[in-house]
Amino acid sequence: MMRTPCICSFLFGFFLIFSSIAAQLDYVSNANLSSTWTNNESSIPSSNSPDGSRIRIILSVKYRFACGFFCNGTCTSFLFAILFNTNDHVILWSANRDNPVRESAILNFTAAGELVLQDVDGSTVWTTNTTEKSVAFMNLTDKGNLMLFDNTKSMVWQSFDHPTDCLLPGQKLFQGQKLIPSVSSTNWTAQKDSYSLQLTHEGLFAYVGSNPPQVYFPSFGIDIDMINSYFKFFNGSLSFVDSMQYSLQYVKLMPDGHLKGFTVPDSVWADFLTGDLGECSYPLTCGRNSICSAERQCTCPGIDSFRAVNDRKPNMGCFPVTPLTCNATHDQHFIELTNIAYINNIADMEDVDIEICKQACLKKCSCKAAVFEYGSNTTSGRCYLLSELFTMPSVEAGVLPYNILTHIKVQNVTSSSMNVTSSSSSRNLVATVLGYTIGSFVLLIVVVGFIMFAVRKEKTNSEMEEEHLDQVPGMPIRFSYEQLKTATQNFSKKLGEGGFASVFKGTLEDGLQIAVKHLQGDVYVHVKKSFMAEVESIGSIHHVNLVQLKGFSAWKSERLLVYEFMSNGSLDQWIYYSGGDHQKHLLGWECRKKIILDIAKGLAYLHEERSQKIIHLDIKPQNILLDSNFNAKVSDFGLSKLIDRNQSRQVMTTMRGTFGYMAPEWLSSVITEKVDVYSFGIVLLEILCGRKNLDRSQPEESWHLLGVFQRCWEQGTLLDIVDRYSEDMQLHATEVTEMMKVVSWCLQTDFTRRPSMSTVIKVLEGVISVESNLDYNFSCPRLQETTFEHDKSSKPACDSILSGPR
Template sequence: MAPWICYYCLSLFLILNCYSATSQPPFDYPTANLSTTWTNNDSLPRSVNFTDGSRVRAILLRGSFGPKFACGFYCNGTCTSYLFAVFIVQTNSGGGIVQPTIGFPQVVWSANRDHPVSYGAILSLTATGELVLQDADGSMAWTTNTTGGSVAGLNLTDDGNLVLFDVNSSVVWQSFDYPTDCLVLGQRLFQGQQLIPSVSSTNWTAQKDLFSLQVTDEGLFAYVRSNPPQVYYSNLMYRNKANTGRRYIRFLNGSLSLFTLSVEPSDPFDLIRIPKASSAQYMKLVPDGHLKVFEWQGRDGLCSGNQQCSCPRIDYFRAVNDRQPNLGCSAVTPLTCNATQDQTFIALENVMYFSINADMERVDIETCKQACANNCSCKAALFQYGSDSSDGSCFLPFELFTIMNVDPDVVHRNSSAFIKVQNVRSPPSTSQATLGVILTSTIGSVLFLLGVIGFLVYIIRKQRRDAQMEEESIGEVPGMPTRFSYEELKTATENFNRKLGEGGFGAVFEGTLEDSSKIAVKCLEGLGQVNKSFLAEVQSIGSIHHVYLVRLRGFGAWKSQRFLVYEFMSNGSLDRWIYHGKREHILEWECRKKIILDVAKGLAYLHDDCRQKIIHLDIKPQNILLDSDFNAKVSDFGLSKLIDRNQTQVMTTMRGTPGYLAPEWLRSVITEKVDVYSFGIVLLEMLCGRKNFDRSQPEESWHLLGVLKKCWEQETLLDMVDKYSEDMQTHGSEVMEMMKLASWCLQYDYMRRPSMLIAVKVLEGVMKVESRLDYNFTDSRQQNITVEYDQDMTPLMASVLSGPR
């Protein structure tokens, strides 16, 4: 069974949607006829506002009490934008949606999440059988396109499927065929369909996230929606030629079942186990790329309108999980029918259960309580009344789930709960026995306290000793450069106040040494990864010096902190100079050529001229620094990998920055050609004056590699050149040759990429670019292999390309 979906990305989260009953009249309206129109305004009779700011205007509803499916207009936040959606709400015993103090609805499908509508929008089930959503201005937002399909009506099924049916009750159109980000119990996700996370409900117009979940011929896959897509989870199932049917997964009670080599009613090829549902349950692909299961659940909990829950009395109940109070409570002493004389009631006022299905009518409180006391199976006496407490409704549940604090002025009724609890009978005791117990408890407490203090002192001393030993052992690393004291670095950086920016593992500060030379001090932050990065950096470049590598002047260590001291590069990192809208001024073509050659020479030195081959693994503009004369130097070796000369490749977990990662990372077996690929991306960005992934561009141009492929096919490479540099346009022929080199470095097959030594020779004009290039930079033949991400993934732009962690 795949660990990702069981323990990481599926992350079973139980949510508590606690609702109360209201005094609305019974109604149940799961179907609608042709020629029916609904307007999104306050005239719709079934409108409910919730405490989280959401609002629903129900059009169809499956009645009877409990969490049920409804469909209609939904909004959240300021309610300037609405969705036509299917959602789960709590209903009372009469089939009405509960009132605002009781939580919020859960959207499981929406028709128009990319085209929200406003107040006054109209939904029509036309006479021709088409379901049409029009905005208030009359513009079309969404339609089922079912005109001529012999539609006879609209139905919301018990499992949350919105169906247009014909006169034979056959399905003409159904929402299950158009999943968004959720699956409900019983729903299938077929090959060709996918789940894509929804954006924040308060910002419908923002772009959707970068993840998707879908079924292919080979199994179930989750992708980072980059170009090309990157697999971050897979459940592989090889194709069975005997089964020509559509592959699918199905969300069943207790499992996510995968039917890729078989179809129902046969057993699934594989399944991912999920705790069985005791109430409404659904799974959702959330914006961080995780697949989560949600359920309405919780026992004996007392919750407020803001979903904060606690146990009624800590002497009688304790939380099932202190970190997740919504999971409910368990009795300290279970109820027993053999000791009913030791049972009593905890009284709670102004509380309400999600349903009151009265066992007794027109009774008083004491009669209700006594009825529960006389029934061994009764867990509580729930009593509701109007103005007269002698004339109320009594409910005696045999299982008690979550109850809710309510405001009587809002729900227009009074309500009390009396929870039955078991007292522990104390044996007879004498004053002497009591004194002995007190003395024993006191002595035991003192000894325990002394033991705890001694243990804490030991731990603190051990940590200090370990930190000192670790600090001292750093000086034993072979080839270590100058060691600076903490006081020296503190003085040089003016108490770390002159911040230059953020590095991969911490901040970087400007400083000046006593000899007036300027330095940059990188302060590493974290735990295990700090020492890993620190030692990698020192071992990589601590003993080598090259004109195109940033010089490591020394290091420092103080307690758990680590410091790396570099030469100061006054013009900062390359990303400040090459992106339109961010750069300080336009770099001329000769300057760009010089920077490109400097970086190529630095990488060539790492790959071919060092005693051990060094693969940098994180080449990007942020790790290329420029001095006062715009000489470029490669920096930040915190993720680098040293391999022996006789090794042709090395296996390692994925590390680097999304957007600059070579496709072979998906197999976790890499060579120095991953640096060549990253160099190709940087080269392309410099030539085009934009980022590899840029949402400010038209959607078809978000991915620079896709634009490059298209321009090769249409022979319009010159159109990609930085339009903000007249000098670049003037040197178009030279830029085109450089574009060819970038394409060579970006070959999908790493064996077809040049070495950095050959790239240097091309840049120096002594070699030409390979003429037979593959321009399919987004090759679909990539292997669908599970990726093991470690903590060495450095962010490019957290809001754009951060991967699942």
């Protein structure tokens, strides 16, 4: 009788141990309302992979799928994602691919039935928006679908309805939805300007990014045999069918435009598009403006018209030797290519002849090539007008059931040099005749000769400038002066002006809004320097936090730069209180933090992510522009300087920049990128305090913000200088004063103690802390009050110049 309780106790203990082990082996697949998960080790232990990636599992099902926080590499940012729960984690879906969160971010399944992802700072990154749908519980299904259900077990939201770059068996792609690849296997950000796979009422189409997007794979009605084996097209949707014969687990649109089918974890079984396309038909196999042969050899069309971007890497594409302009048609001609196909499958014109097709391209500024397809017994055919020219596959004669001619538009070499020579010879003859006939007027001859020399030198410099512009790789579109004059309605819509430039709003023929910067002024040499600095600096680079240079115009003495239009203007209009109702338009704390991070990323790219680093030299709120979503972009590269990466310092004999934002080392003329870090610190301080660094409306002892900042550090009263006109800034005053440590680090008088911009980004993202033991003496000798390149003896600039172009 005594043994029975012992046996029962043993069995009960064994049951508890077995249940505990089972719970560790298989995570739950359901979650109820009011559940919260914090992204850290103490809350959710990590599961690590050999490749260094890590997942913190929230839900799991049958050791097959897992849902939770995922990171790779250094794990400074995380996705809330669904993955295969194997050693080699494969992301199948993510909620925040463009907005990763940090350590200690929170996923909250609220009592109202909404799944909300919040970053560590409390900002909402993603939500299901299901507060009005009576959600009762959440479930990760055995098909890898994250679903929210109501009390009747009816589905009210599912991840299958929001595809990213993958489709799982049973998942549908509906009309209007897209698969968009990630930038790379380690960069999850959506590659929005490159490839996409989209379903329309006509069928499945793969696109490459351009304006408008070009089709490189059409499947009208999904009639391709390979597609039919794995997909079904019905009721306006495309469904990926589970094929048990080959055990395909998912399909994925890759960063190179391929649509591949995989078996777990990462074995490629099928490449669905290549069988019908061929490798050369992928738009960027050989880069832009290039020809791809059957052996996948990449070459440039026309030796005299195009050159390789990199001779050692021909797959990087080609660039035109002479950039296209939008001048009259007689300034352009075509290179004709035969046996060259093209990816686009939607014609711009039907039943036209080749001349109509070519003339239509010449008359359309954005057209870079005309492709003409026609039958063997007719001269009429289909015409394609291409605004972007990607890889062009070479085909053998007779392979295609039709004939095809590709005409690439190129710019003629102008006859300006011939005109200059003829003009110069005429002037020399006149001068000689005058010299022989009016010998007594020697002084006059000297004056005339001097003028002629100056004119000829100016023309020579202009020709050298033109030649230099033509040789800058990746140059943007060259506009005619008349075209920009029309776009800006004769330069009537002025957005702002500065010392040497006025900025006008314009609209191109295709409806694209632009900002045209008209460089002008008495000092023509400075105008040319500013123009060349901007073109050389950002003419061929693209970054989300740099204002994009769309094009330029150089006509006689006129110099114009065409930028993307930034609808919310410059930063100074949003952070300084100007009285009246302006207070309601001041930016909140979260928006200001985003702007600060945007500026830092733009500068880090200029300083550290290019073969030649670019020092901006004029960072100030007037040169930070905001788009419609208040994304910040650095602009105005008129004073910038290109420096080789192996050159640590640059000696400059003239100062550049704006008083109040110039670093102390300008007095020594030895300059590094740390002058931009100093200027960034001043701008950051202005954003946090909501006032200008020099404000004479304040009491005299508070005119200079830097002096006020130093006193507050010494007295421990930093809360007093947080923007008092913004209630939201006051609400977050503690966080604001914490960021003032970043300001102090950036404003170190010794530039070697200032951080790099990449280090600033890590501080802003919470990865590292500000260096301790800083020098809080920010005073330095007064610099000359000027905003443009000048000699040290220059006079102070007027207020209109100090304001800078908007």
